[in-house]
Amino acid sequence: MQRKSIACIILTLAIVFTVALALIVCQPSGVPQKTVVVYTSVDQVYSEPVFKDFENRTGIQVLPVYDVEAAKTTGLVNRLIAEKSNPRADVFWAGEFSQMILLKNQSVLAPYQSPSGSDIPAQYHDTEGYWTGLGGRARVFIVNTDILKPADYPHSLDDMLSPAYPGRIGIAYPMFGTTATQAAALYSTLGYDKAHAFFSNLSERGVRVVDGNSVVKDLVVSGQLDYGLTDTDDACTAIAQGSHVAIVVPDQGAGQMGTLVVPDTVALIAGSPHPAEGKVFIDYLLDKNTENDLVKSGWIQVPSRNVTTVIPCLNGTVIKPMTVNYQDIYDGVEMTKTDLADIFVR
Amino acid sequence: MKDRIVPLIRMRGCITLSAVAGTLLLALAVLIIFGPLAGLLFELARFFGAGGGGSALAGLLTGRRLVLLIQSVGLAAAVTAAGICAGVLIATALWRRSRAFSFGILLLVLALSLIPPYIHALTWSSAITLFNQGLTTIGAAPLPSSGWLVSFWVQFMAMFPLAIFLSCIGFASVDRTLVEVARTVRPDSEVLQKIVLPLAAPSLVAAFGFLFVLSCTDYSVPSLFGSDTYALDIFSVYSATGSAGAALITALPLLIITVAVLVACRSGIRRLAQTPNWTVGAWDNPPVVPGPVRLFQEGAFLLLGLQVVVVFSGLVYATGSWAKLSSALAFSAHEIGDSLLIVACVIAIGIPLAIVISRELLLPGVRGSLWWGLILLPVAVPAPLIGIGIISLWNNPAMPVLYGTFLMPAFAALSRFAAFAAIILYVQIRAIDPALIDAARVFSRDTVATLTKVTLPLLAPGIFIASAVLAALTLGELGATLIVTPPGFGTLAIKIYNYLHYGAAAEVAGLCLFMVAATLVAGVCVAGAVAWWNVRGPGSRCKKSVMDHD
16 A cells, blocks of 8 residues: 555656656746857856956857866866767867867867967967967966075976975876876977976975865965965966965076966867857957956966056066977877876876 | 545546556656766767777776775775764764754754865865964974875865764664663663664664765865875876776776675665654653763764864855855856756656655565666766766757756756665655555545645655755765756856866855855755644644544
């Protein structure tokens, strides 16, 4: 008898469920006719104002999907690959370039050369026009100024191995995010042996490896680390918040290799549902004024073109970028990540 | 006679219809909960088809991975064991406290459980730094700020609230009449040792399994303190290869261990024969525990107090002011609304599904065992892989309507968490005395009245608890939601993690405080609903009518 009673409950709940489902599915979406779906790994706090401004200017509604650092770059890129057969996104706006090359190789992207990007230097363009870069961020040291005096600031990545710094140094896991991209750039520039030795030594001397660039920043700000390697946007945020930290751009001297600059990239998705609106968005994003706005908001510290905004946290420092080939870096990313997992995850 | 026949015909009609509805719901449960696994298997087959399987399988057997696996399992086991021990101490200490106090503690720990582990880690990291500064000032050696010991401590403290909550549920499942009978012939300490703990053991073992899985699959806390775990390596492989198949193969050893632990716990739950009373209060004459145990109980309360102080002071300090809190809420109104919508959807769909599954779990033999094995499988699969499985299944031209709607994050949460709701309802259904239902059936002329006045009231506590658990877990879900959230949609968890990266400590802390406050308010509402139901609502009428007929 008990089972019969439970069956009756199921009937009632099934009705409730069916009605609820029908209401959910049939609810008016309220979506205007012109929309563009943008997947972005750029922080919401920076990308959202751009979307709002685009909506105000064009009347096209942006439906964004944001990524988070905690997903360890396994979020939107893998979603785009998984959705490849039936794409839902129109545009992917990434905070770096290696993911974009991966997506191109996976046939997720469609070629589109925006007229707005014609004044962007050639190194920011994919040779086949699948993606375009704009300004971006640089890899820098963030230093706690309460702990280290200017004379003691590190000036090169090699300083991280120096006995002068007894160990309160931090980096993010080099298998993920821009730290992985920088590691791949080092493998590409220095060669496997030197780069492998560098990271092995880092690991052996007990450099603190943490869960993301923002964590490096948090730990330096709170004085738990003397200094760490992070992105300019993280470091500039800390400075803007009044934290007792300074930015040091590594390897800027004569004969030194410079630091990695990681540009934003944007691309149209192949077979996207709203390609025309997608192109309008890409044109808007690659416009010089939008890049200037992104510099102003604090997302871009290394613009691709001359913009009017001055970046306060860098004090007018001109960053010497590392000379790299994006394709070479991408080609080495998988091997680098596997090698670094062997070194650091144990 | 005619009066008797009509309800019987009605009841048969109802049974036929309900059987159809039940079968449909079961099919839906299979689709929603196991569909992502089918999608993942498809991805795996594609991965093997592309020739990547051999090398991925060979990579499983490296010494580095074995060490990582042992470390991860060791940490998870230690954290879980310590959590359950401390939880048991608090749960038993609550016997001596008032019902209101116990209820307050339960609400508090449920609310604390909602705070992302990363927030626990950051607040503890700051607390340890502050403490070390104090030690350095007085010339003492500072405590280690990284390594396995700190990882254990912080993960233990992050899991502690949930461990208390689950332990309390475990002890609530002990039939007090049995204990009272034993107390008349044996001293309390012996009764505790030989009656109470063995009776609560199946539930505590189940709690152990749940916490073990959570601990094993979390890498955020250990990695902040420089301890590497196997879960991090899975993400590392996924990040390097971009292949769900490769990640799934890498996850296999951890998957096997977690499923084995859950299946072992399942035997405990299945043996659960007592009548659970979720709303159990304080004892009139609580058992007296030995002095040393009482000391440990007070120590456990101190730990809880420490956790509350560290986390809340950290959050309040980071939030800064009411103005910042209200601006964080106003700025996240859209995400709060979306999160609540998903939670409502998960409960509306999840509870009926959990009821049909719990009925399957009750079945003896192979079918029941198969359901136990299957239902626990999605719990152990890494969250992003569940998301990829959902895309594989739902994002195809044959199912164009649902993909891209907010049902997808709801389905992700259901796939990951429906098992918990099903197990709660399984325990609740087992607890219903069939005599009550039979009495209602014999004497009631109206099936609907039987349903609303007897059966539903009897199931209601389990439904409330299952809904609360589903809501809490869904609110904090990130890994799978991120993969399937529809364009233009956002959840509170995504916002929190997004702002965490930006360094908006005030906003993040404000949103965490909101989640805690919302849980407390929801908990009070649920408790009020249960109380009303039992005292003045259908629950009381149910008991009264059954007693009248008796």
